[in-house]
Every structure is written in structure tokens, then in C-alpha cells.
Amino acid sequence: MLQQLEELKLKAFQELEGINDVKELESWRVRYLGRKSHLTNILRRLAALPLGERKAVGAYANEVKVYLEDSLKQRGEALREAQLAASAEKEHIDITLPGRHLPIGRLHPITQTLHEICDIFSSMGFQVVEGPEVEWDYYNFEALNIPKEHPARDTMSTSWVDFQTENGVPMLLRTHTTSVSARIIESMPPPIRVVEPGKVYRYEASDATHVPMFHQIDGLVVDRGITMADLKGTLYEFSRRFFGEDRKARFRCDYFPFVEPGVEMAIECLVCGGKGCRLCGNTGWIEILGAGMTHSQVLQRGGIDPDIYTSFAFGMGIERLPMLRYGIDDVRLFYGSDLRFLRQF
Amino acid sequence: MKIPLKWLQEYVALTLSSSDLANKLTMAGIEVKGVQVIGGEWENIVVGQIIAIKPHPNADRLSLPTIDLGTEQQTVVCGAPNLRFGDKVAFAPVGAQLIDGHTGQAFRLKSARIRGVMSSGMACSEKELGISDSHERIIVLPAEAPVGTPLADYLGDVIFDLDITPNRPDCLCVIGIAREIAALTGRSLSLPEVSYKEAASPIDQQISVEIAAPDLCPRYGASLITGVKIGESPRWLQQRLLACGMRPISNIVDITNYVMLEYGQPLHAFDYDKIKGKKIIVRRAAEGEAVVTLDGVERVLSADMLVIADTAGSVAIAGVMGGADSEVTRGTTSILLEAASFNPASIHYTGRRLQLPSEACMRFERGIRPELTLPALKRTTQLIVQLAGGEAAKGVVDVYPGKREQEPILLSTGKVKTLLGVEFSLDQIVGALTSLGFDCKQGDSASEVWVTTPYWRSDIHLTVDLIEEIVRVIGYDKIPATMLSQSLPRQNPEPVLGLKQQAGRILTGCGFQEVITYSLTSLEMLNKLLPEPHPLEPMPLRMANPMTAEREYLRPSLRANLLAAFSANRRHEDSGIRLFELGKVYLPRHNDLPDEPEALCGILGGSRLEKSWQGKEELLDFYDAKGVVEGLLNQLGVEANFEEDRDESLCLGKQAAIVVDGKKLGVVGELHPKVLEAFEVSEPVYLFEINLTALLPFTIGHKMFQPIPRFPAIVRDMALVIDTEISHQRVLDIIKSFPLVNQVTLFDVYAGDQVPRGKKSLAYRITFQSPTHTLTDKEVNKVQQQILNKLSSELGAILRG
């Protein structure tokens, strides 16, 4: 019996080694380990053997069974590995072919910049508000200490709307978003902390640095105890977050009829880093915005008592910022709707 | 405004380098836009004197001057026609850098043999030195020029180009800038000494002045100089005018311009003999009064303009331009000199109306203090007597109806701190103000001071104006940077801004590129949107002063600009184009500002997916446009109906109104072929347009959560054959009206050989589900039969076999 088992084991193993197809493994299993196999037969007939022989044959038969089962498992795994390797070889794809694209859209670079700026000021507690683009002369000029025949009007060439009102009030396209501040001072009770983004218009011919329509953002804070130090802190924080930690900023005296004292904020030139170059006109500084302490007459005209409340205001052009950041040399590109330009942002 | 530093130096010692000085002025509000160095390249060029002139042996038009340079003498070959023995010239030795008189390029001078004679240097023209374009003649320096001195020391200069803000007319002159520099650098200012000999005859007996419009002319001063000789002004004076960008004309005109640049006060010289009645009357012009100005043009005036007149008529438009009749000419011998102060707004109005901008006008419209008239008048009189000969009459005329005392302003250290957020001591405050010429007197308490503004400052009215002066001098860098510490104001975000942002995000997610186009457009552009021309109703708002015909009207919709953008991009894009714009449109209202709703417009056409190595190319169509609108509204939580519409710019039958709660809020459709043709587009293009402002209230509704179904669904497919003209919507409405119907999907639409003519097949997948129990086939069969019965009785639908 033991002799038979030994031969069985050898034969089965040799056959197993010869198998190269996973499907043949099953018929091998049926043949050597199935219910009708010789081995099962031997095990089934153990009881008929004399006791001494039964023990020895039984032990050995079980050993052969375990051995064949393990061998089957190993062979199976080896074959599956080989098959995967073979199919990987056969089903190889060209991973350098381009992917399947869904159409991609982007926000306009000016919109992106405005979102970025509004986010920075929002995080400092500023609320975003908007006002009309077609405006009365009053909110654009008179309310801001720019009466008729004021020289400051000459620096903001105005597009006038051909429209007759019953009381003859002139209508115009706002020349700055500061007109929204004039409205806010009149309509919102303090404390006020707002930014006012939007389109503005100038009566100007287009060239690489001028367009008749562009974007600005104004800011206004009215509260008790607002100081110029707060203005500086707020704008320096904006500069730090927009232009980066190391970009130096400075205030210098400037004039806007609706603030006093008035300042201009400049940052260190992005090209030369302050050494002086063409972009900064050899000064090392680039003007970014105008600001100041809101003029007491402006507050008073809007119904806010300047003895109780102080206020600061600032305003900046938007186009300049992406132009500096990306090195864009022609402002008209923003309004040309050319996909070859817009897709770059 | 251009200011030469050498001129400045006459009034204040310049202790800083020119770049440091430029920075200091800029920081204090006097922006130095440019710095021009004259003579920076004049290395080795020196002042020489012609001590001999010999003819050139081989050329008639050349000569051989010998030039004394102090330590040596050089003989050169020279072709200039103005060589004169004894003249001082600019001598350039071999190696000096010059500008080529013909090419304008810089070059280095080499020794050369000219027609057989060695020349080891040259006498330069102004062009070769880069001073002007004059090249025929060599430059002749004033006789006092010291021989051997480097030319850069003698003639070189640094010129600041300043940008003076409108509030500082006092800085529109050399003395004004010198005064600022003195204050900023802690030096003292020295003004010119003004004195001249007067004749015995008093001026009052020779001229009288009457101000008939004191509201427009607070002060009028005049002096009289007789026996003057009109001619050229001296070279030094001409050079200063040139350096400041003014052209020399004649000694009298040059002197008045010189004093205007020096003091900031514009002056006007009349030919005294041409003044009729020997009387000056300052009055408003008569309506329609005409005057011929210095430029020979007849100007018709209106009653709100101010003129200077004599007894016969006007002799000048006050502050704007003199009259031709009273002009100083070659033969003039007596000068009546005017220094006056005029109302700034009136001058601004007149100057702009007559389109006569000038240096004088620009100064007057920013406000010349009346106190400035006399010092400037006397300075000019002095220079005329000195440089044009003649004799000044005794005294001056000074009519001063607008005299006002300067009220002192109370300033406290506390007020300074309240505004600036930093404490300055009273000493610092007084020091800064005093340096600028303010007069400070101790107030009632130790922290207060009464400040009187110096006469030349027209921009100081309030305490805050003084505070700006203080920080200007002390420096903005002394102000700390603090963060706002007040509690946060209540926030009331404008919901339309959120909607705009959300819509922008959704559309970019759908593959649309945002564009921003000009709000101003043309009628021509708007008319392209009309397949059959007709007048626009309502007419869009028009500009009173359009810059160009393309920017004359405020757009009533975004369509035209987007179509133009599509068309322009199609010239270089061959795949699908999807564009959108979010912006205001302007709808006129009666007697009010226009309505400015936020509009959203999208446009699409071309292939659905970019050309690829896999799959076939499919074109975008109406259902792509509608799908974007449906997706957008879905994400905004708005349910809309699409109803047939008649928008003239779109194809009839291929457009739908977007209707929410019975209101039309937009439209989607295919553009009319004639419209496309007008925009030079030769492919189908689809458009959608939504009024976001009107949509806003529907996006704010409160959403409720729907529980996820707990019981399994049963899905049935149903293919119907139905008349072609019956819309999907009508079928859908019937199916959805039944209980247990949870979801209906149209998955096939077919018309063709397989169905009878005039019919189409619609295949629906219906999902039945109950929130309370597991459905049985029996239940679903029953409902499905009911649906079919209703579809059949109401729409004549039959089940497709």
C-alpha cells in the first residue's frame, strides 16, 4: 500500500509540474484529490485494513494528501502570476497618448484679481458693496469736495450721459468707485467697513496704458477712533498678503480732494526690487493706491458727525496688479476677449 | 513743471545729492517725475577764449581759430560762421564725447586732418553739446565765463520735472519749491532783494484802475515803466526759460515769464500808449463782446467771463490771454504792468470754454493769493528797469477790494494724535509748522497752539490741513501701522454678489471662458442683432461726448459684444468656443439713473469636445445650451419651465423662454442666420441670457432635505408612438401626475421608417417607488396601465410594439 501511495505521489506531482494552463489544474485535482480519486479510495478503505497497517497507511495517505493539496495551490499561484505577467505584456497601452478632456473654462483675470482682493479685505471684516456705474455728478464729484470748475475734474476726464432730467442734474459714467463711498456715507449708519469694487470710465483714447473702461476698488472705514495708523496697518497688511511677505511698502504725501491728509502707497518695484529700472522710472517704487483720512466736509455732507467719527478711505486701480504680476504690457488685452490671452490665467 | 537746481540754489542751499533731494520732495508730496542731468557727459570739455583766427590755407569756408584754455592753447579747424575774436567758447579736446550734428548719435572726438591741417579738438555747437538743435553756429558763452573751467561746472545743471498737485499753486514756482526744500532740510530761505529807482511822477496821475467785478478780482496791481527798449533778453535769462521749457520771445515778455516762474504770479504787460482813457476797468464781458487776442483770433465772450478793459473796450481776457490791440511790440516804449488776483473757478471756466490753456491760466485757476501780487509786481518792474532800460513811475497802483484777514486755527497735540494715531510733542509740531512759514502762538493750555497760515498758502483752512503739513515735514514713516481694533461692524452682504460669484463658478465648471467687454457700444453693433431693421425700443442711453462712434451707447444687453467676441475668436480657434459675460446692462428710466440689472449671457458653437484621437466629432446644439441653463438653475435651486418664445435675434422654433414662477427671466436658443451673418459667423451658434437680478429672489428659498428611499424601486421602460407635434413636456406632465412615479427619464427619441409618418417614438424609463413599503409587480402594473390609458385618451399615444 505504502508503495502504491509513494508512486501515486510521484506521478501526481510530475503531472502537476507539466500543467501550464489554469483550466487543467481542475481536472488534475479531480483526478488525484477528487471524491473518486485513488487517494480518496485508499483513505475510504482504511477501515478494512489490519490495525497496524491501518495506522501507517492512514498517516502516510494523509501526508500525501496534504502534500498534493499544497503543491496544487503553489502551482496555481505560479500559473496565475505567469498569466498576469503575460497579459500585461500583451495589453500594454501607450500612456503618452493625450487624456480625454472636458472643456475647461476660467474666470477673467480681472475677476480673479477682484476676488482675491475682496477675500483679503473680507477677512479683515470689510463688507463688499456695489453702486451704480451711471451716476449723478453729485456723488462722483460734488459730494467728494470736487465742485464745478475744480482743477481735479481736469485729471478725471469724464464721459457724460446725454440725458435730460427735470431739474437739469448732470448724469455721467462714474470716473472712480469713490462715488460708492459718497453713497455709503449718506446711507449707512456708522460703524462702516466696506470695499467697493467695480467698473469705472474715463473719456480717454485707448493705448497700451489707457482704456476708456477699467476697474477700481475703493475702501471706506468710519468708526470712533479711526486713525491714520489704522489706515497704514490695514493697507500694509493688504500689501503683505497680495504682494508677499518681503515686499516693502511706503506712504508718501499726495492729494485727493476728499481726504486730508492724503497719501499714496507704493511698493518696492517688482522688477528691480528697489534698485531702479524702467518699470519704476528709476525710483525703485511702484504706486499702488491713493488713500487718506476722509475729509471732514465729506463726512458732514453725508450726515456723519466728524467730531464723533473719524474715517479713512482708499482706492486702487485693478488692471495694474495683474499687469505687474504677469508682466502684461498692454492693458487693452483685458478687454479684447481673445481666448489665446484669457486661457493663460 | 521743470525746475533747474542751479536756479533753486539762489534761494536755498542744497545740501543733499540730487537723488536724495528728489526722494525727499516726492515723499513730501512734490513728486519728482524725472531728473535730467545737463552736462553729465561733458567730460574734459572746458571754457576757452578765441585769441587768434587764421584762414585755412586750403579751404575758404574753414578757418583756424586758436583757443586759449588757461593752461594751454589749441588751434583747431572750424567751419562755423560766427567765429569772433575774444569770444568765449566751449572747447572739446580729442576723446570728448559729443553728439553728431547730422546723425544725432553720440561719438568720441578723434584727432583728424581736415583739408591738410591737423585739428586737435573742436569748438562745439549747442547741438553737439546736447543743449538744443542749433548746429550751424558754435555756442558763444557769456563774457564772464572763466577760461579753463570745466563746462559742466559753468553751464551744466540738473533739472527736476515736478508733478504739482492741484492744491499747491504756491509750488508752481522756483521760490515755492525752494521754500519747501528749506523746510524739509532745515535751511533758511533767501529771497531776491527788490529795489529800483523811481521817477518823480507818481503813477496815479498816469493811470487809474477800477474793479467793477470785485467777486472775480480781489486785487489788481499795476506799475508803469517808461522809456524801455524792446529787444532780446540776456542770455542767462533766456537759458533759464529754456531750461523750464519756455521759449524766449522778447525782453519784456521774457521778464514777465521769468517772474512767473520765480514767484508763481502770472503778469501781463500792456503797451501803455495803447490804453485809451488811461484807465483800466476790470469788469464782466458784455454778452457777445468780441476781442482779438494775441494769437490774432477773434474771441466771442459771454457775460460770465472777466475782461480787462480801457475806456474804449476790452484789452485782455483776464488771466487767460492779452488782446492784440494793447500788445507790446518792437516800437513800444512804455509798459503798463499788471499783477492781479482772479477768481480761480472763473478763470478755469473761461480757459476751458475758449480752449486757451496756458501757464498763466493754469496758475490762476488753482488760486493765486492776492498777497503775492505786489512782491511779484515790484520784482518784475525791477528786472524791466534793469534789463530793458527805462524808468519806473513813482509808486504802484494797488486796488484791493478782496482783502481778508487770515483767521488763526487752533491746534492741539490731542487732535494730532486722534487723527494720526501717534503722539507728537508741541515742540515737534511748532517746529514743523514754523519751518513752512506758519506763525505759531501759544494757546490757552500747554498742549494748544494758535496757527496763522502764511499768505502764500491757499490750501490751508482746517485743523486737518495743518496736521497734514506736520506729518509731511516729520515724515510718514513716523506713523506706526496698527490693525483695526474696533469691533466688527454688522455685515449685510449683498446677495446678488454671491449669486454672481456662484454663477461664474458654475459656468467655468461647464467649460465656459469668462470675458469682460466694454459697456459702451454703437448703434451699428446693436442693429446687427436685428434680422429685419427697425428703430430700437427703448433707445439705449447715449453719451453726450462719445470718444468714438464705436463707444456711443450704453449697452442694453450683453449679446452683441459676446457675438463679436465669438466671431473674432473663430478666426484662430477651430474647436468649440464657449464664452460668457457677467455684467450690468443699462436700461433707461424716466427722470432717473438707468436701471442696472446684472445680466448673464453665454454663447457657444463648434465641436462639443475638442478634436481628439478617439471618438467622432460632434457639434454643440440647442440642447447643450439648454443643458447648461438647466444645470445652472438646478445648482442654484431654481425650477424653471421652458416655453416657446419669439426673440427676433433667435431662430423661430429653436428658442425657449426661461420661465420661473410665471416670469420670463431669460431666453435660450439658436441665433438667427441673418444675425450670424451680420457678425460674420458661418456656423450655428447658440445663446442663453438670464437676468440675474430678477432671478435672485428665487435662489434664496429654503431647501428641505428629502430622505433617501428605504424601499426598493421597480423600473419599467415604456416606448410610445405619438404625433410628432406633441411635446415631450406634455407626456412628462401626465406620467409625473401619477402616484408612485418617482423618476422619469427620456432615453430615446425616434422618427423614421420604423414608425408611421407624422409620428415619433418616445422611450421613457419610469422608476416606481413607495416611501412606505416594497412595491409588488401587481401594484406597478396597475399604475402603468393607468398611465397608458391616460396618455392614449389625452394624447393619442400607443405603446410601441
Ligand SMILES: [Zn+2]
Ligand atoms: Zn524697478
